[in-house]
Amino acid sequence: MSTKLNFTDRVEIDENDLDAQIIEDSNNLGSYEIQLSWNLVRHDLVTPFDIVFSCKALGETLRFSPSQSSSVSASEKFSLNNMRNALETTVGIKVVHRDSKNIPVVIASLNNLIPRLPNRQSARRSLLKTMKDPALHVPWRLMFDDGIPVLHITDEHDLYGKLTDSTPEFDSLILPEIVRQIFDWLVFSPEDKDQFYCDGWKSIFENLGCPRTFFDQLSSPDDEGGIDGMSISQRRDVRERSYELSDEFANEMNLLAILSGIEMGEE
Amino acid sequence: MIIATSLAVRSFNEKGVDKFLYLMRNRGPDLFLELERLTVNPAFTQDLGVELEWKQVTTRLEMAEVMWELFGSGKSLESRSGDPLIWNWLSAALFETLVRGDGTYVQKKKNEEIERWVLTKSSRSYHRHLVSGPFFVFQNNWPNVQNAMCMLAESHRPIKGVPPVLIFSEVHERITGKRELAYGQLAHLATLLYVDPKTMKIRDNLTDKLGEPQQLSTFCRQLDLTVDYESMTVRELLDFLPKNFSGLVSKVKSENPQYR
Numbered sequence: 001m002s003t004k005l006n007f008t009d010r011v012e013i014d015e016n017d018l019d020a021q022i023i024e025d026s027n028n029l030g031s032y033e034i035q036l037s038w039n040l041v042r043h044d045l046v047t048p049f050d051i052v053f054s055c056k057a058l059g060e061t062l063r064f065s066p067s068q069s070s071s072v073s074a075s076e077k078f079s080l081n082n083m084r085n086a087l088e089t090t091v092g093i094k095v096v097h098r099d100s101k102n103i104p105v106v107i108a109s110l111n112n113l114i115p116r117l118p119n120r121q122s123a124r125r126s127l128l129k130t131m132k133d134p135a136l137h138v139p140w141r142l143m144f145d146d147g148i149p150v151l152h153i154t155d156e157h158d159l160y161g162k163l164t165d166s167t168p169e170f171d172s173l174i175l176p177e178i179v180r181q182i183f184d185w186l187v188f189s190p191e192d193k194d195q196f197y198c199d200g201w202k203s204i205f206e207n208l209g210c211p212r213t214f215f216d217q218l219s220s221p222d223d224e225g226g227i228d229g230m231s232i233s234q235r236r237d238v239r240e241r242s243y244e245l246s247d248e249f250a251n252e253m254n255l256l257a258i259l260s261g262i263e264m265g266e267e
Numbered sequence: 268m269i270i271a272t273s274l275a276v277r278s279f280n281e282k283g284v285d286k287f288l289y290l291m292r293n294r295g296p297d298l299f300l301e302l303e304r305l306t307v308n309p310a311f312t313q314d315l316g317v318e319l320e321w322k323q324v325t326t327r328l329e330m331a332e333v334m335w336e337l338f339g340s341g342k343s344l345e346s347r348s349g350d351p352l353i354w355n356w357l358s359a360a361l362f363e364t365l366v367r368g369d370g371t372y373v374q375k376k377k378n379e380e381i382e383r384w385v386l387t388k389s390s391r392s393y394h395r396h397l398v399s400g401p402f403f404v405f406q407n408n409w410p411n412v413q414n415a416m417c418m419l420a421e422s423h424r425p426i427k428g429v430p431p432v433l434i435f436s437e438v439h440e441r442i443t444g445k446r447e448l449a450y451g452q453l454a455h456l457a458t459l460l461y462v463d464p465k466t467m468k469i470r471d472n473l474t475d476k477l478g479e480p481q482q483l484s485t486f487c488r489q490l491d492l493t494v495d496y497e498s499m500t501v502r503e504l505l506d507f508l509p510k511n512f513s514g515l516v517s518k519v520k521s522e523n524p525q526y527r
Contacts, residue, residue, distance in 0.1 A: 008493050052495065060393065060403075061446035063497060082406065084386075084393065096495040102503070103457035134288055135387050155285075158351040165330050192488065 003254035011043050013093060020091045023188075025079065032086040034115060036066070038093065045072065046097045046107055053078070054092040057085040063082035090114055112148075112194055127200040128178070131212035132160045139163060140174055142181045147194040147199075149182050175253070179204075180246035186215065187238050208248045210241065271365045274319040276337065276344070279356045280474075283311030287359045288385050294377045299363045299370070306360045306526060315353070317343045323364070325441075326431045328419040330398065331405035340409065348406065349440065351386040354399040358384050361398060367431060371431075383435065394443035395435055407450035414455035416462045417442050417480075423463070423471040436467050441480035447487055447497055456504045457483060459519045459526075460512070478512035501525050 006012070018038045025031040051063040051071075060083055068074040080086040095108035104256050130168055133141075134151040140153045140163075153160050163170045182201055186193070230238075250256065279287065283305065290301050299384065305311055326328045334357075338348035347353055350517050362384065366372055380394035386399065394400050401419055408415035418439055421431035442457045461480060463470045473479050486509060490496055491508045505516050505526055520527045 010492070031346055050498070052498070078317065081346055082349055084351060094495055099296070100487075103507070104498045106493055106495055109492065133387065134285060135381050135385070192491075233357060 006198050009108075010106055011045065011095070012164075013043070013095075013108050013110035015044075015110065015113055018091070018110060018113060020113055022080070022087060022089070022115050022117055024118050025081070030082065032080040032083075033077050034076065034080055034089070034091070035077045036091065036093075039073040040095065040108070041072050043072075043108060045095055049095050049107060053095050053098060054094075055083065055089040055143075056092065057083060057088040058089070060084060061243065087117060112196055116228065127197060127204070129163075141263045142178055144189065144191065144193075146186055146201065147184065148197050148248075149178075151178065171252075176246040176250040179249045180181055180242045183210075183242040183245055184239075187242075205245055208245050208252065210245055214241075269368055270321045271359060274314045274321050274360060276317045276319050276353070277306065277312040277356050277360075277438060278315055278350070278353045279312055279359075280352065283308075284385070284387075286311055286356050287355055288381065288387070289382060290359075293383050294373060296370075298373060299368065302359050302362055306356060311357060315344070319357075321361075321364075322452050323491075324432050326403040326419070326421050328412075328416070329418060331401035333407055334402035335368050335409075338408065341368060347404070354386050354396065358386075358396070358398045365397070365430075368373075394449070395440070397433060397435065400435070400443065404449065404454075408454055411455070411470070414458055415450070416467060417454065417458040417460075417469070418449065420462050420467055420469050423466070424460075424467045437467060437474060441484050443488070445484045445487065447491075448484060451497060452499060452501050452504060453487070453497060455501050459501065459505075459523065461517045464522050476514075478515040483510060 017040055018036065020037075021035045022032050023035055026031050034055060038051070048070060051066060051067045053066065055062045055064070055078075062078075062080065062083060064076075064078045066076045067075065068076065072126070080089065083089060090111075091113045092111040093109065093113075094106050096104045097107045099105050127149075129148065129150045131150055131152050132155045134155040136152050136154040137156065138154065139159065140151060143152055145148050153163055183205060186198065186201060186205075200210065203216055286304075286305055290298060290305065295301065310497060317337065319333070321333065322329075324333055337343060338344050344353065380392065380395065381387075382395050383397050386393060386396055394403070404415050404418040405412055412419075422434060422436050422438075425431060426434060438457075438461050442454065442461075448457055457480065460478065460483070461470055461473060462468070487496060496504065496507070505519060508516055
């Protein structure tokens with residue numbers, strides 16, 4: 001299991017230190033710019049340093065060096081014209097200091113900040129992104145894109161709208177299995193995971209009765225071999241726990257009661 | 268219809284993309300004809316009033332150069348270079364030309380990944396798109412495009428009967444698939460490591476060797492949080508690579524005295 005370890009005393013920049021807002025490019029209809037404002041005054045950063053920003057969406061990235069790259073506090077606008085999915089972008093900031101060996105060490109960073117979008121004052125960060133997927137041959141599939149759980153729902157035969165808008169039982173039917181798969185991913189997947197989503201889902205599992213220490217024990221340096229060293233019976237225990245949590249989730253959300261209350265039409 | 272000289276560029280609407288996706292997925296016997304009709308049908312497309320000067324392309328580099336004339340810096344569609352509706356239309360309009368009207372090849376490749384031809388918003392495989400992919404490599408590395416040849420060069424060993432523009436190799440996948448490697452100094456480093464400077468083709472026998480492209484991708488992923496390797500120069504990167512790259516690094520330095 002991947003855990004974020006900080007061996008280099010890197011400062012973890014708070015979301016309140018960086019404001020990001022996507023705005024429509026007034027000179028170019030349908031194109032976007034991003035306004036980035038940062039204030040790192042309260043952090044004791046080693047000087048000299050340079051600040052770099054990155055904007056990332058699925059399969060694309062832009063890197064910006066602001067003109068005031070050595071300023072702890074400033075604001076600057078960048079074009080997102082070349083991004084295919086500008087409104088889907090997340091923002092990262094790195095503060096970089098060249099050490100005595102001239103290696104550009106990241107001394108402070110923040111990743112995956114979701115910018116405010118045009119006409120919205122705040123963007124709520126969902127722990128489960130949903131995506132219309134016209135290339136998907138099954139009704140839905142949970143995928144882990146760039147370390148983030150994303151629910152892909154097919155749009156073959158225009159099914160996306162029918163499933164999400166016109167089928168109230170759809171969420172109730174799939175959510176417990178999604179919860180189970182995310183638990184499996186947290187425990188078993190060796191891929192790098194986004195810390196925000198990891199922490200968020202661990203909190204949900206904690207609320208469902210899975211002690212936080214469960215995850216800490218799995219990633220403990222004292223644990224011989226970590227996940228790779230788990231015995232078959234330990235793996236079976238984890239699997240059983242994933243089913244228990246799925247059950248508990250359905251119970252907490254009253255999903256079966258909701259389902260039983262749905263009038264199943266004969267159309 | 269096989270395009271000979273120029274093409275009046277249009278854009279799909281959302282329904283046009285859906286129809287294109289449907290046709291490419293099913294690949295019926297009249298696919299070429301159906302695509303030709305679809306790409307001029309006003310119910311599914313919109314004229315952009317722009318001409319594409321076309322020449323038959325063989326390599327990914329040539330594809331990028333042709334598209335640059337449409338979407339590149341200062342060109343007529345520059346501000347829409349990220350628009351999947353246009354790229355999908357181009358893909359549909361050029362499909363028969365690119366596969367050289369070879370219906371047998373098209374059927375043989377019926378089960379290939381749909382993202383090679385169709386861009387969908389949810390796709391994680393934008394970089395594999397055969398029409399737009401080379402352009403984005405070109406754009407991300409302009410004006411130093413020669414430094415990005417690892418993503419545009421053809422393989423040392425061609426596949427008989429298949430033009431290189433239709434081949435997306437392991438090296439292309441590994442480098443374009445990790446965003447941080449696909450531009451700037453990292454792309455230049457990968458080109459030095461994996462492209463033979465004499466032939467300008469991908470070096471032979473890279474797979475399963477020390478320093479192969481997957482190892483470069485893994486190495487960079489391990490450093491993502493701690494070192495801003497994207498800001499390092501090629502010389503710094505060559506000296507920074509771990510020992511399993513030493514064979515390739517020595518080769519690069521012997522080929523390029525300026526990096527010794």
